[in-house]
Amino acid sequence: MEFKDLRIQVIETAISMLRSGLTVGTGGNVSVRCPDNRTFLITPSSLPYETLVPEDIVVVDLARGTYEGRNKPSIELQLHRGVYLARPDAGAIVHAHPPVASALAVSRKPLPLVIDACTFAFKDEVKVAEYGEPGSLELAENTVKALGDNTAVMLANHGILCVGDNLEAALARCEVFDKAALTYILSLIVGTPTFLKPRSD
Ligand SMILES: [Zn+2]
Numbered sequence: 001m002e003f004k005d006l007r008i009q010v011i012e013t014a015i016s017m018l019r020s021g022l023t024v025g026t027g028g029n030v031s032v033r034c035p036d037n038r039t040f041l042i043t044p045s046s047l048p049y050e051t052l053v054p055e056d057i058v059v060v061d062l063a064r065g066t067y068e069g070r071n072k073p074s075i076e077l078q079l080h081r082g083v084y085l086a087r088p089d090a091g092a093i094v095h096a097h098p099p100v101a102s103a104l105a106v107s108r109k110p111l112p113l114v115i116d117a118c119t120f121a122f123k124d125e126v127k128v129a130e131y132g133e134p135g136s137l138e139l140a141e142n143t144v145k146a147l148g149d150n151t152a153v154m155l156a157n158h159g160i161l162c163v164g165d166n167l168e169a170a171l172a173r174c175e176v177f178d179k180a181a182l183t184y185i186l187s188l189i190v191g192t193p194t195f196l197k198p199r200s201d
Helices: 004-019 077-086 099-107 116-121 137-147 167-190
Strands: 029-033 039-042 058-061 092-096 152-155 159-164
Touching: 004 029, 004 039, 004 092, 004 167, 029 077, 029 167, 039 077, 058 077, 077 092, 077 137, 077 159, 092 167, 099 152, 099 159, 099 167, 116 167, 137 152, 137 159, 152 167, 159 167
Parallel strands: none
Antiparallel strands: 029 039, 029 092, 039 058, 092 159, 152 159
């Protein structure tokens, strides 16, 4: 089977996403760019992550958007494809529905660089993409636009998306994101927060 090790990594990342509380049920989705740079692997639609085997992972043609495999790809196929096409540096993508960061996405408020970890995880404050229906091309376009050259973005009234050089980096970024969002919201209750500047290196 092609890309067996990468398929296993996609499954492990999806299970970690679920166990970290970054999503519930079959929500969210995980993908990785293949070494051939012509295809990417993505989690299938509506199958419990903990039951997945390598054959369940769907292979998508990056240029055409067509796919092969025994399952349908995640509904957010176009979202992942749009980001890979716009960002050749993106090696992997994790899209999740973490409750705290999603509160910012509902309020349509960007996440400033509130703690040092943010300045390593994100290039600048994380913006909120304009609303688009799940699975729509509009959602993909809005997300690519708001992501820009940053490493993360919020999807209005939906969740977050993080890119990384690899799956581990994209997932770790989601974890930093939700913790930082909680710190930010608490800091607004405590007083007037002070934010950090982006790192220059
Ligand atoms: Zn979603």
